[in-house]
Amino acid sequence: MSSSSTTTTTTRLLMLKASDGVTFEVEEAVATKLGAINNMVEEEGSEDLICLPNVNGKFLGMVLEWCKKHANNNTNSDKGNDEVNKWWDKEFVMDLDQNTLYHLLMAADYLSGTELVDLLTEKVASMIRGKKVEEIRETFKIKSDFLPGQEEEIRKKNSWAFE
Amino acid sequence: MAQRKWQELPNNATFSILSRLGSIDVLMSAQLVCKSWYRVCKDPRMWRTIDMRNNGDPAMMDKLEDMCRAAVDRSDGQLEAIDVEHFGDSRLLKYISDRSRQLKRLRYAHCDYVADRALIAATAKFPLLEELDLTLCLFTEKFLINLGSRCPRLTTLKLNCQFYRDPDHTEAELNEEALAIAQNLPELRHLQIIGNPITNMGLEAILNGCRRLESLDLRRCLNLNLDGELGIRCIEEIAHVRLPHDSIEDYGYPADPAAPANPAIRRLNQADSLRLLGRLFLDVDRRDQRQEPREDVDGGGGDDDDEFDYNGYSSGDDSLGNNDFAYHD
Numbered sequence: 394m395s396s397s398s399t400t401t402t403t404t405r406l407l408m409l410k411a412s413d414g415v416t417f418e419v420e421e422a423v424a425t426k427l428g429a430i431n432n433m434v435e436e437e438g439s440e441d442l443i444c445l446p447n448v449n450g451k452f453l454g455m456v457l458e459w460c461k462k463h464a465n466n467n468t469n470s471d472k473g474n475d476e477v478n479k480w481w482d483k484e485f486v487m488d489l490d491q492n493t494l495y496h497l498l499m500a501a502d503y504l505s506g507t508e509l510v511d512l513l514t515e516k517v518a519s520m521i522r523g524k525k526v527e528e529i530r531e532t533f534k535i536k537s538d539f540l541p542g543q544e545e546e547i548r549k550k551n552s553w554a555f556e
Numbered sequence: 557m558a559q560r561k562w563q564e565l566p567n568n569a570t571f572s573i574l575s576r577l578g579s580i581d582v583l584m585s586a587q588l589v590c591k592s593w594y595r596v597c598k599d600p601r602m603w604r605t606i607d608m609r610n611n612g613d614p615a616m617m618d619k620l621e622d623m624c625r626a627a628v629d630r631s632d633g634q635l636e637a638i639d640v641e642h643f644g645d646s647r648l649l650k651y652i653s654d655r656s657r658q659l660k661r662l663r664y665a666h667c668d669y670v671a672d673r674a675l676i677a678a679t680a681k682f683p684l685l686e687e688l689d690l691t692l693c694l695f696t697e698k699f700l701i702n703l704g705s706r707c708p709r710l711t712t713l714k715l716n717c718q719f720y721r722d723p724d725h726t727e728a729e730l731n732e733e734a735l736a737i738a739q740n741l742p743e744l745r746h747l748q749i750i751g752n753p754i755t756n757m758g759l760e761a762i763l764n765g766c767r768r769l770e771s772l773d774l775r776r777c778l779n780l781n782l783d784g785e786l787g788i789r790c791i792e793e794i795a796h797v798r799l800p801h802d803s804i805e806d807y808g809y810p811a812d813p814a815a816p817a818n819p820a821i822r823r824l825n826q827a828d829s830l831r832l833l834g835r836l837f838l839d840v841d842r843r844d845q846r847q848e849p850r851e852d853v854d855g856g857g858g859d860d861d862d863e864f865d866y867n868g869y870s871s872g873d874d875s876l877g878n879n880d881f882a883y884h885d
Contacts, residue, residue, distance in 0.1 A: 495561055502569045510572060518576035526585045533562040538591050547588060553622035554584045 407434070408442045409457070415450025417457055426460040428505030445504070452500040455493075459485060459509055486516040491533070563590040570596050578607045583623045603631035606638040612666065617643040624648060628655055637661035646674030653678035660709075663689040666809075675699040679706045689714035691750075692809055700736035704743060711743060716750035719776045719813045727755055730779060734758025738765030748773035750804065751811045755779045756786050763793060771796035775804050776811040 405421040409430070424443075425431040433443055445453060462485075466477045489497070494516060501509040521529055530537065537544060548555040565573075574586055574596050587597035596602060606627045608620060620643045628635060628651060635656040640648070644667035652659070659682045664670060670690075676699050679685065685707040691714055704710065715733065730753040737747065738761035745768055754762075754777050762769075763786075772790065774780060777800050782790065790797050804811050 495565075498565065498569055502566050510569065514569060514572035515576055517573045521573070521577060521586060522581055524581075524585060526588045529585055529589050533589075535563050535590050537589070538563070539594075543591075544588060547594065551583065551587075551626065553619045553626070555588075 406441070409453065410442060410444045411448055411450040411453040412446050413449045415453070417450075417453060419457055419461075420464070423457065423460045423464045426464060426506065426508075427456070428507060430504065432505075447503050448500045449496075452493075452496045455497055456500050456504060456506060456509065459512075460506070463508070482512050486512060489516065563592045567592075567596065571599070571602070575602055575605075578609060579603075579627050580608060580610060580620070580623065583627065598630065600630060600632035600634050603627055604634050604636045606631065606635060608643075609639055609641050610643075612642045621645075621648055625651055628652055631656065633657065635659055637663075639663040640665070640667060642666045645669045646671045649674050649678045653681040657681065658684060660684050661687040661689075663687075663691075663714075664693055665689060665691040667693050670695060672696055672699040676706075679703060682707055683709075685710050687712040687714075691716040692718070697732040697736040700733065700740050702740060704741045708743070710741065711745040713737070713741065713744055713746070714748040715752070716748060716807075716809065716811065717752065718810050719751040719778050720753065721778070721813055722753075725753065727757055730755050731758030731761070735761050738762045742766060742768070744769055746771045749777065750774075750807060750809075751776040753777070753779050756781060759786060759790070763789060769794050771798075773798040774800055775802050775807070776800060776813075778813065 406418050407421050407424050407430070409417045409419060409424065411417070421434065425434055430443060448456070462481055463478060466474050466481065486494075494513060498510065498513040498517070501513055520532060524532065529535070539547075563570075570592060574582060574593060577586055582597055582602070587594050606624065608624050608627070610616060610620060624640060624643070625648070628638075633655060635652070636658055637660060638652060638656070639661075640663065642665075644664045646669065649664070649670060652662075662678075662682065662685060667690075670693050672695050675690075675695055679688070679699070683706075686709050688707070688710060689712075715737075733749070733752060734754040735758055737744070737749075738758070742765060744766045747762070747766065747769060748771075750773060752774075754774075759774070759777075759780060762772075772794050774782075774790075775798050780800050782799060787799075
């Protein structure tokens with residue numbers, strides 16, 4: 394937002410390079426929805442090629458697709474944006490498999506895409522709600538890493554929750 | 557190590573996930589999934605909002621109260637919003653208010669047994685309170701007296717109940733709450749009084765007393781007649797008005813006049829509720845004799861306090877703190 398380039402004249406293009414070498418050409422206004430890229434643009438000035446060694450092409454592509462949709466929706470009309478965005482967000486996360494969800498979340502977190510992190514963590518939360526400890530571990534393939542006795546100790550201290 | 561990846565998410569992502577869960581889910585399961593989740597679940601920032609909404613299962617009520625106290629303890633004074641449903645009583649309110657000076661939103665819904673005195677004492681300890689929701693709670697208009705000075709930032713008030721028609725009530729009785737609101741809360745922006753017995757007289761008082769109202773929800777206030785000038789005045793003066801016969805689909809609680817399953821849920825007239833509460837709360841009986849609740853408004857001094865010290869409850873300290881596990885990463 395604070396960038397000096399105007400929204401009315403030419404849109405500057407940035408080149409983003411993923412860890413596997415895949416590159417994406419993206420409008421600056423779209424890419425700067427990601428906090429990390431916004432910072433790089435502001436700090437490093439007119440660098441047109443940005444390397445992102447922690448995100449691979451598949452997930453960077455998905456993150457950028459999300460940014461693009463939101464950027465478009467926000468310029469199209471002023472009223473009803475929220476509704477459109479909400480509907481589109483729902484579609485976006487509906488059929489994500491767990492692996493994709495995880496890597497997207499890692500990518501969004503790394504790129505400081507706050508709104509996207511919110512969307513994805515809400516999706517994860519919805520997969521946790523109402524489940525028991527074992528069911529959550531099962532769902533996310535998490536192995537308990539408590540030391541022997543620790544888990545028992547917590548259960549005892551929080552007996553109101555686990556009886 | 558593919559199977560360990562979810563517990564190795566960056567801390568803020570884990571925080572973002574777990575803080576979206578209701579407090580009951582966190583306390584009953586999420587915190588025990590793995591060490592990193594447990595650590596996040598002990599972070600006081602996780603407990604700035606405590607959401608204890610539940611399905612009202614009677615077998616759970618005692619547990620929920622214990623959990624709620626533990627959650628308040630974990631918030632370590634940082635609590636900003638709390639949502640208690642079904643199990644809240646005067647003691648719990650006292651417990652919360654003694655530990656949560658930062659509270660901005662209090663929702664106590666479907667909690668039958670909250671004494672006016674407890675509400676008065678608690679609100680005196682919430683100087684930052686902005687939103688108060690007492691949907692389907694039993695109380696009288698007495699706690700509204702001076703509420704505006706106890707909680708000067710209070711802008712949203714929800715006092716919904718189930719509409720109840722009693723031909724024996726005088727107009728003054730029907731408007732007790734409305735008049736107390738009008739007299740004591742001139743700064744209100746949002747008022748929701750679904751099912752209130754208010755008549756046109758009370759509504760007029762609210763329009764005159766609460767000049768800053770932006771929204772007013774009068775659904776199922778079936779003693780109102782808004783066909784005439786008063787209805788026009790409402791709509792002209794207040795940006796968002798919901799009328800007595802508007803749909804209550806989004807409300808989710810009983811509001812239509814009917815015999816409620818639990819007679820305690822229906823908010824009764826003052827005499828009835830005092831009688832009912834008197835069974836459970838000594839202070840109600842005492843207030844009957846005192847007749848001067850106004851004087852107690854500011855925290856009720858010294859000897860009154862022990863009324864709330866029910867067996868000196870303290871939720872066993874959870875000594876398994878953040879430092880109990882050694883993290884070497």
